[in-house]
Amino acid sequence: MNKNFEKKLIVLTGPTAVGKTDLSIKLAQKVNGEIISADSIQVYKHLNIGSAKITKEEMNGVRHHLIDVLDPKESFNIATFKSMADEAIADIYSRGKLPIITGGTGFYIQSVLYDVDFTENFDDGYRAKLEDLAKNKGGDYLHEMLREIDPASAEAIHANNVKRVIRALEFNHQTGQLISEHNATESAKNSPYNFAYFVLNLDRNTLYYRINKRVDIMLEQGLVDEVRYLRDELKLTKDMVSMQGLGYKEILQYLDGEISLEEAVYILKRDTRHFAKRQLTWFKREKDVIWVDKDILDTDNSQLEFIMNELKARNII
């Protein structure tokens, strides 16, 4: 095979608070890589503490992409991510370096890894109409609409999952295609990359402990002040995509007097634990994943050594 022409790619991910950032820097230095962040919140400027964003110092000279590139008033989604990430990868290759995707958004990682196609979207008001219908007639009504045009999707998507029902209807309305067919085509794709997909993992109790502790640290670092600044100075509101992030929506509710700080912290910790679980579920389903068990490989060096061996075995380095 033409190994020289292969596009090589490393993915280093894992659930939130597992310790990805630190290891990704060390790995990048070892393999002459640059980092692409697959993170839906760290893309935003000014969202620093709550997103556990890497600092300039921590980067230690390693070049990062897709961090601090969007204004928090802009919305972000997978299609935007995909095109920005593709661009970054081309840029990294052009400088003869190795791209490393880090960050906890499995969906984003998948889109790049398997070159999933996102047909250009346009707003023709149809979505707003559907949202209105959902509000007035309920989710079951929309689900029935979907059943009529795309029974397979209706079967796969629960009627209560209004967001996905709406997307399926919108997709059909805009493209004339069925989203169930689109999904089938896209999920059958092979990756254009020679990649190694590492997932860091930890014993569940330890992970949850680290999550709780990290929230406490964020509060000490001034999370409440950060959110207050975003609300009062930058005029961000809860309906913006950036403010849907963990740590932002809860503290915003506290600042708006809807809940106490104690409740906000409790909910934030709880929902972050749930989020970590969903991430793990995603990674378990992903094929070709290499698990890095931090309970066994319990030092940075042993993890790096393991990763380097896998990379060599795959002819990536």
Added chain:
RNA sequence: AUCAGUAUGGUGAAAGGGAAGACACGCUAGAUUAUAAAUCUGGUAUCCGCUAGGAUGUGCAGGUUCGAAUCCUGCUACUGUUG
């Protein structure tokens, strides 16, 4: 010591004498192709088989009743009261 109240899963709790544990939290498993840090779904008293199903179970011991978490008696523990 006294009088009163309370006692049900891991937690908060439901349950007119008629299928105990609704609902919620927690825990756990999963879905996911344009908000994905989003959105949504399933399981969860105990024990045995680990699927079908069976047995046990509302602090403990009795009683009344066709039938008791529920009514009665005694005991134990906890909370409050008086001393």
